[in-house]
Structures are given as C-alpha cells and as structure tokens.
Amino acid sequence: MLSSIFLSVIANISILCTVSYVFVKLIPKEKNYTLSLKKKLGMIGIASITSFILMLFSVTLPEEAILDFRQIILILLVYYFGPSVSIPTAFLIAALRLLLGINPASIHTAFVYVLLGLLLPYVSSKLTKRFNNYAVLSGLNVVCVAAISLNLYFLYDDILLSILICFSLLILSSIVVIAVTAFIEDLIKNLHLYLEEQEHAQMDYLTGLYNMRAFNKKWKMIQADKSITKTAFMILDIDHFKWINDNYGHANGNFILRQLAVILNVGAPDHELIYRVGGEEFCLILNHLSYEEQKEVAENIRVSVAGKEFLLENGAGINITVSIGLAASSQQKDMKKLFRLADRCLYMAKDQGRNQVIGATLESE
Template structure:
C-alpha cells in the first residue's frame, strides 16, 4: 500500500505542476466559468485534457486497472468550462487510455469511456441545481469515484486487492481534488492581485487616467508595431490662479472633471493620460494630423463651455491650450511628443485657448 500511496502522490505532484504552467495563458481572464466564451472553454478543455493524458501515461498499473488522478482533471474541466470543456477532456482521456491499453485488453478502456460519459451526464443534470462552489466540485468528484469503484472491482483479481486499492484511491482522489480546487482559487486570486497592481502602476491616482508610464509604454508599442499616430498635448490655462482661488482641492476637482471630458472625447482605440501636473496627452493611432486638430478643437470648445463646480463657489470656466503633431513629422515616437509639446508652447505664447499644429520650420 505504501508503494501505491507514493505513486499516487507523484501523480498528484504532476497534476499540480502542470496546472500551474498550463493555466498561465488564462491568468488575465477575470472569471472562468461555464458561461465564459467558447474560445476560453475550448482552451480549458484542451489544457485539462493534456493534463489528464499525462496522468494516464504516468498511472500505476494494478492487474489490468490503471490508477491515477484523471478524475480530478475531468471534473475540473467540467466545473470551470462546462460540457464543452468536459467533453474535450474526456476525448483526451479516452485517447490516452487507448494508447496505454495492450492489444486485446480493452475492458479497461470500455469502462473508462462509460465512467466519463456517465460522469458528464450526471454533472450536467446536477448543474441545474448547483452553483460554482467547492461543495459542488467535491460532489462531482465523489460521483466520479462512485462510478469508478465498480469498474475498479471488475479489473482487480481479488477482493482484498480491491479494498487495498479503493481505500487509497478514495483518499488521494478526494484530497487531490480539494487541493486542486483550493490551488486554482488561490492562483486566480494571485493573478487578479498582480493584474490589479500592474493597473495601479499605470494609473494616475487623482484622475484614474493612464499615467506617464502608461503613455510611454503605449508609445513603445507604437514604435515596435510601426503604428502611425497623432498626439494632442493639452494644458490648462492659468491653472495656478485656479489653485490660488479655490485651493489645491478645487484644482483637483477641475483636473478630475477635465479627465472625464477627455475620456468622453477620446476615440475607442486612443489613449488618454495625465502627463504631469495640469498637462494631459491623447495618443491617437491611425488618426491623421488634420483629424487630430479637429478633435482638439472640439475638446477645447467643450472645455470652454463646461460649467466647473466646486462646493459653494459660483460656476466658473477654464480654458485649454493644445499642441498637435503627427508621427509622419518625426523619426521616433518620442520626437513626435516633443514636437506636439513645441506646438503647445506656441499656443501658450500666442494667446492661449487655441489649438496649434506643429509645422516644420523649413516649410
């Protein structure tokens, strides 16, 4: 029995190790369930199927029985991906069982197929009355064990051998299933935590827009992909006087209200971020300079017309100066930003509350 237990523990270690690496591609998906997209469910089925096949290839042979943790892979696939994922995993398991079955000894293969089909049918019925909780996961696992024990009895030579195997099999499968469920839940929490921290590192705390790091990373992606784009850099006019009049809290209110306005005007594929202080940037992929200029003019006009409100103070207005440039005017993405900044400086110097496009001094 000690040899059987050690072998199943090795099988369990293989299960956990493969789960860790195989589910990495799904780490950015917020929630995985039977209602996830078909593509996600297909991926889950293939991942769990490969794991199930690996477990069978490393199974322990007792008489003509193959002892392993394939049930955990099948139940996990169905639990997180529904019938689609479960069916794909079942096909992998049956294929692997066929591959390790000696010619003429197909009794175990037939029983494996019947167990998998019966488990998926039962799980489909049970799902109508259950939720995606650990209790339901363990119920499905227990159902699979209940279907497996008669088959295990038929494939062993003696009743004593059956009892020996069944006792260890039940314990290891239930413990393995519980640990697998908890492992996947904690893995999901970890991935969500890391994703949240990454988002926070790229987000301006005041306005919830992208910060300078986010903008720089986007520019680097544009450079790598050869994306043609335009840049709008905008700056609040006389922002110091706003802080002097309403205090820094009032200035923060203005920045937040402006950020909402910019988000509403930014195209779907565009990126809007706070560059620092009262300066904001819009990155506009596949937008020519003239179109960016028109967008800047709409933003400038909307900001000038907007009523800014802070506590009991009367409604007030603020204006923007904007500079625009296109990647066609520069040799690098960061040079494009520099030229938009030069255009913004010109807008400031020539009266504010206007949009200025960068012009090559030689033209």
C-alpha cells in the first residue's frame, strides 16, 4: 500500500513538473504580453488532459474515491493565468472525473471542482495583495484540501478518517506545491533573463535608445504589417559634430548625444520607434501620420534642438543644430527604398545649408 502511494506521488510530481515546463513555454517571449485565445485554449486543453492523466495515477480509496494532485493544476492556472483559463479548466476537470465512472464519489468530486473553479480566483486575488507567491499558492492548496476533505467526510461519514486523509494530503500536496512553484519560478526567472539579454542586445548603451539591429528588425515588421499604410523615416544628423568632438572632446560629444536622445523622446509620437543608427545619426519611424503631420514632427524637433542650450561636462553651454531628411510613404511600402530616400534628403539638407528639414514621398520618386 505504501509503495503504491509513493509511486503515485512520484508520478504526479513528474507529470506536474513536465506540464509546468510546457505552460511556461507557452508564455510569449515578450516583455509585455497578452495571451491569445489560441494559447488560452491550448492551456485549457493541456491542463484538462493532464488532470485526467493524474487521475489515472491516483490513490484509490474506499467507495471508488480517488486521491491525487490535480487540484495543483487548478491552483497554478488561477495564480499564473487567471480565471479566464482556470474556470473553464475546472469545469472540464469535473466532467473528466465523471468519465471514470458515475458514482456518488465522482459526482461529489465534480461538484467540488466546479465550486473550486469559481472560488479560487476570488481567494487568490485577496491573498495576492498581502502575501508572496509561495504563501498564496500554499493558501490556495489549503482551500482545495479542505474542500476535498469535506467531500470525503460527506462520503464516508467518518470524521477521524477524513482528518487523517486531510492531514496526509495537506502535507504531501504542500510539499509538491512548493517544489513545483520553485521549478516554475526558476523557469520564469530564466525567461526574464533571456528577455533582458534580448533587450540589451537591441539597445544603444550610450543613449538608451534602440540600435541599428533593432531598427532593421522593426522596419521588416512594419513592411509585413498590412494595418500600417502610412509610414515615414526621419533621419537626423548633428551638424558639425566632428568639430564638437575635436574642440570639446569625445566625452562632451557623448554627453550631447545623450541630451539629444532626451529631446527625441519628448518630440517623437512613439518613443519606442527612436533609433541611434550611427555615430551622430538618429532615425525615427513615424506611423499612421499624414505627410503634413510627419513634417510638423520633424520641424518641431529641429526647432527644439536649435532653441536648447546643450550642457558640457564643465557646466558651460553650447548651441547645436540638426539636419533632417524625411521620407514618407502612403502607398508603396518598400522600406529599403524609403530609407535610401530619407538618407538622400538628409544629405540635401546638409548641402543646402544645414539646420533644416528636407522631405519627399516615395510615390513622387
């Protein structure tokens, strides 16, 4: 009997760890994400199948009752993915329990899981405000074990037997909850580290803006996105930047670049679409704006730079200007041509005296 229980516990733990790994892998590898309907349905399906498998490795009790750790699946879904995933899963777990045979034990258990599916999200929201994840998940497990034990009491009408089963299940399931949670948290931590490394690989260390690598990736996404019909590249270059470096030093040149990045963050419609693409060269992507609005953004940035006193490291101030090339497209979306056109407009702005905006549309080429 003890060996059978031991093997069932080991099987349940192995299954839970495997499924936890799958759940974490289903989380989109993005900094901020929303689970799609497809992923939610996938999680519900996997969780339901897993609960059925756990039942097959359960400990059989008198009156055809079975005991396993399938409540932990429900607990993890409630805590990590919310009621939109956990509630449908609870109803499916209840239905699957009836597939193993309709009897008083299965009917009572099905009712308990429907009740837990509705109750646990509320309990989780209350506990999350006050406790850490381990305490919250352990608290949810206590609620589940209490409901399961109450169900067994009504089934057996034996309070001592119910307490014994409750105590044994609580100890074992609490250990499993903590172990599985530690496993999941480690997986999530590694996922966050991966996302941070990805983020750093796309960031310019000096200005904190995105770099050329991120820029190339973004314009490919824009070209493939049919919902974006109006787009533009705005390339900006600091006038006489070599003279600044030669006369004030590269440290001051870098200091000026960082100050310029702040102005661009303020002046750009979307601060996620600003890139440092060269030494003193920056590029902004302007989506969903008319050509007149695009020119207005470019001109406002030019005026802001020209009207600001840039500080040097010794506290002195200097004035700088920028030249801007703007290339817009509202029909064609050939981003390589668009970038070349913006670059050509930038050099025209420099050739015609600097400190100005020269714009063109891809359709007029």
